[in-house]
Amino acid sequence: MGVLAVLWEKWREFRRDFYKITLAAVITPLMYLIVFGLGIQTTSHGEPYLNFLIPGIVSLSTMTGSFSAVAQNMSVQRLYEKALDQVMVSPTPLWQFLMGQVIGGSLRGMYAGCMILVLTLPIRTGLIFNGYSFLIMFLNGTVFSTLALVLSFLAKSYTDAPRYTAYIITPMSFLCNTFFSTDAMPMGIRQVVAALPLSQTSGMMRGVASGLGFSPWGMVILIAYLVAFSLISVTFIYKKKNL
Amino acid sequence: MIEIRNLTKKFGDFTAVDGLDLTIGTGEFFGLLGPNGAGKTTTISMMSTVLLPTSGEILIDGNKLDRKATAAKRKLSVITQEYSMRQDMTMDEVMEYQGRLYYMPKKEIRRKSDELLEFAGLIDYRHRVVRHLSGGMKRKLMVCRALMTEPQILLLDEPTAGMDAISRRQMWNLLRQLHSRNITILLTTHYIDEAQSLCDRVALIDHGKLDIIDTPEALIEALGGFAVDETSEETLVCHYFKTREEAIEYLEKAGRDAVLRGTTLEDVFVERIGRRLSQK
Numbered sequence: 001m002g003v004l005a006v007l008w009e010k011w012r013e014f015r016r017d018f019y020k021i022t023l024a025a026v027i028t029p030l031m032y033l034i035v036f037g038l039g040i041q042t043t044s045h046g047e048p049y050l051n052f053l054i055p056g057i058v059s060l061s062t063m064t065g066s067f068s069a070v071a072q073n074m075s076v077q078r079l080y081e082k083a084l085d086q087v088m089v090s091p092t093p094l095w096q097f098l099m100g101q102v103i104g105g106s107l108r109g110m111y112a113g114c115m116i117l118v119l120t121l122p123i124r125t126g127l128i129f130n131g132y133s134f135l136i137m138f139l140n141g142t143v144f145s146t147l148a149l150v151l152s153f154l155a156k157s158y159t160d161a162p163r164y165t166a167y168i169i170t171p172m173s174f175l176c177n178t179f180f181s182t183d184a185m186p187m188g189i190r191q192v193v194a195a196l197p198l199s200q201t202s203g204m205m206r207g208v209a210s211g212l213g214f215s216p217w218g219m220v221i222l223i224a225y226l227v228a229f230s231l232i233s234v235t236f237i238y239k240k241k242n243l
Numbered sequence: 244m245i246e247i248r249n250l251t252k253k254f255g256d257f258t259a260v261d262g263l264d265l266t267i268g269t270g271e272f273f274g275l276l277g278p279n280g281a282g283k284t285t286t287i288s289m290m291s292t293v294l295l296p297t298s299g300e301i302l303i304d305g306n307k308l309d310r311k312a313t314a315a316k317r318k319l320s321v322i323t324q325e326y327s328m329r330q331d332m333t334m335d336e337v338m339e340y341q342g343r344l345y346y347m348p349k350k351e352i353r354r355k356s357d358e359l360l361e362f363a364g365l366i367d368y369r370h371r372v373v374r375h376l377s378g379g380m381k382r383k384l385m386v387c388r389a390l391m392t393e394p395q396i397l398l399l400d401e402p403t404a405g406m407d408a409i410s411r412r413q414m415w416n417l418l419r420q421l422h423s424r425n426i427t428i429l430l431t432t433h434y435i436d437e438a439q440s441l442c443d444r445v446a447l448i449d450h451g452k453l454d455i456i457d458t459p460e461a462l463i464e465a466l467g468g469f470a471v472d473e474t475s476e477e478t479l480v481c482h483y484f485k486t487r488e489e490a491i492e493y494l495e496k497a498g499r500d501a502v503l504r505g506t507t508l509e510d511v512f513v514e515r516i517g518r519r520l521s522q523k
Contacts, residue, residue, distance in 0.1 A: 005343035009329075012336060082327035086388075089291040090344040091317040094310055238310050241295045242254070 002092030006100025013073070014108065025065050025112035029057045030119060036179060051125050055205035056178035058113045058133075059140060063198050065112030066141035067169055070105035070148035071161045080158040084243065094237045101149060102230070106141030113137045127209040136208070139222045140201040144169075146229030153236040153243075177202035197225050244269050245290075245396065245427065250299035252285050252451075259285040261451035262299070269395075270425040272418075274442035276435060278516055282451035283431035284324055287400040290429070291321045303396065317345070320394035324401045326381045330374040334365060334384055337373060338391055345392040352391075359387040363417075379410045386417065396427045403437060415441060439508035449516050462511045470510055473501045481510060 014021060037050040077083040087097050117129055151164045176182070176198035182190050193199055200218040207214035237243070245267040252260040260282040267273045275283050288294040290301055292310045301308040303315040328337050335356065342352030360366040363383040373381065382402065389397060399418075403411045411434075418441055422428060432438055438445050439459045446456040455462065467483030469490035474480075483506055484490040494503050 002344065002346075005340065008343055009340055013331070016331070077329070081330055082323065082325050083329045085291055085293050085321065085323055085327040086341065087344060088293050088310065089316055089319055089321050090341075091313040091346070092344045093313060239295075241297075243293050 002090075002096030003100040003103065005092060006097055007104050010069075010073075010100070010104030010108070014111075021108070021111075022115065024068075025061060026115050026119060028064075029061045029112075029116050032057055032060075032179075033116075033120065048125070050123065051127060051210070052181075052206070053179065054116070054120050054123075054125060054127060055209045056202045058116050058129075058137065059198060059201040059205050060173050060178050061116050062109040062113040062137045062140045062201070063144045063172070064109075064165075064169060066105045066109030067144040067148045068161075068165065069108035070101050070145045071152050071164060074101065074149060074152035075155050075158040075161040078152060078158075078243065079155060088243065095234055098149060098230075098233055098237060102142050102145040105145030105148065106138050109141030109144065110134065110137050128211050129209060132208045132214070133205060136201055136204045136214075136219075136222075139219065139226070140197065143197045143222055143225045143229065146226060146233055149233040150229050150236065153233065153240060172196060172198045177206075195221065197222055244302075244304055245429065246302040246305075247286075248300050248302070250286065250289065250301065251297045252282070252289060252294060253297045259451050260289070260296075263448070263451065263453055265446060265453070265456070267427060267429060269427055270422075272422045272428045272441055272443045273430065274438035274445035275429065275431045275448060276438055276445055276512060277431075277448040279433075280450075281448045281516075283448065284400055285451075286448075287321065287323070287398050287429075287431060290398055291319070291323070292316070317392075318395040319398065320389035320392060320396070321398045322382075322385045322389050322400065322402050324404060326373070326378075326385065328373055328381075328385065328388065331372060333372055334360060334369045334376075334387075337384060337388055341388045341391045347392065355391050356387075359390055363387050378405050379407065382406060382410070382414070386414070390421070394426065396429070397421065399428065399430045399432075401432055402430070403432070403434060411437070435509040435512050436507070445508065447512060447515055454515055459508045459511075463506045463508060466506055466511050466514060468506050470504050470506045471497065471501050472504065473497050475500065481513075483510070483514075 033050075033053065037053045042049045088094070152161065155161065175193050176196050177194075178198065182194045182199050185193055200221050204214035204218040245265070247263055247265040250260055250263040251258065263282070263286065275286065277283050285294060289296050290308065292308065295309070303318055306312060306315045308315045329340070332340065338356040338360070339352055342355070347355070357366070360369055363386065365380060365383055365387065368376065368380065373384070376384065382405070386402070403414050406414065415437065418428065422441075430438065430442065442459060444456065444458050445462070447454040467485050469484045469487055471482045471484070471490055471494050472479055473482065482493060484493065490503050494501050
């Protein structure tokens with residue numbers, strides 16, 4: 001299976017850059033937790049703000065971990081190293097290559113999310129993280145991995161990857177239900193932001209964490225994003241004239 | 244067998260390859276020659292499916308080559324002009340990744356990898372990361388990687404570019420050995436002597452169009468097998484003759500600033516392509 005070849009390649013990269021990847025995954029979310037959660041002591045909906053923040057930070061970490069793992073890797077492979085040529089000419093079906101990228105990227109995102117869970121364990125918030133949480137994290141990771149694939153096919157230079165992070169990922173990090181509820185936003189903007197994948201993920205993670213459960217619509221929306229981004233990236237890799 | 248039919252590639256208004264028709268027989272060593280920007284690399288890129296043709300098609304043993312053609316792609320290996328491999332991998336990892344992409348069993352990957360790295364004199368550097376290798380070592384590694392999967396067709400885009408004279412000769416010998424194993428080889432090169440030494444047939448292309456196609460010997464014969472270089476203070480003018488006698492007769496009249504030699508494929512290239520370029 002070509003998927004396994006790509007996963008092997010991702011595993012090799014993870015093992016080699018283990019410390020760098022781990023540090024990159026935890027530093028920014030940890031700062032958010034310290035500054036917003038522990039530094040500025042406050043409450044939200046009658047509960048410690050940290051209880052609101054942690055599920056959002058876990059979702060955010062899953063997003064950035066998955067996105068950066070795929071966007072950076074693919075852009076460099078395609079536009080700088082030209083290593084994608086090796087894949088293109090190989091008999092590995094290209095959809096399997098993409099699937100490997102998505103699964104690998106999502107696992108990297110889950111790793112980043114799990115690191116935050118481990119780091120917040122001593123705080124004893126009473127939040128619940130179970131199988132559903134991991135399923136939501138994985139699904140969120142696949143959405144942002146496929147988004148990264150789409151953007152890396154659109155990139156004209158390998159330096160575009162950090163730009164996409166600045167244009168798309170950073171605004172989502174702050175606006176999509178991570179630090180404050182989308183309910184606080186003005187009409188119109190609220191609906192748009194609430195429909196974004198990170199808002200859905202944060203909402204579902206928070207629902208599971210508080211023991212209230214989550215709406216299946218969140219899952220449906222994430223799956224819809226996943227299908228749309230997957231179709232676009234498959235179309236790109238098979239039909240784009242100049243890769 | 245490789246069949247290229249009316250292959251055209253346009254980038255906006257610019258036509259890089261313009262209705263190219265070629266047939267390369269099984270086991271043939273075929274050279275694609277042309278000046279910079281002639282469309283050689285674009286042709287190889289279409290054969291490796293990184294670029295899709297604007298029109299026309301490529302057939303491998305009768306099957307259309309495109310991005311879904313896994314059976315046709317299994318027969319191919321490409322050595323690109325650039326060092327197209329992960330720079331953060333070790334040599335061993337580059338070889339293993341290639342083997343995995345071609346579904347080779349792990350034991351077989353190990354065996355072939357050992358054999359090829361040993362053969363190329365790279366075995367002592369197998370744990371070295373690609374970015375820390377010299378240009379020549381990277382080239383050799385690309386050859387090893389391409390041979391890992393025992394391809395039936397090898398596409399070589401400027402395989403000796405940037406190599407020193409000794410490494411180039413080593414590469415030539417390696418390519419001859421591969422040719423003797425009945426591997427079909429398509430070579431693009433700037434070094435015309437390389438094509439003359441290695442290729443069964445060559446095609447000259449210019450501005451994406453096929454100019455002429457034949458064996459190096461026939462092309463040289465058509466121009467004249469003997470050349471007289473006549474030098475003045477500013478220029479070198481070559482005259483070509485069918486027979487040695489004609490050449491000697493001219494040489495005697497020309498005086499002492501003239502030299503007799505055998506015509507080369509480079510002369511053919513310069514006469515056909517270079518003259519056209521200088522006229523423009």
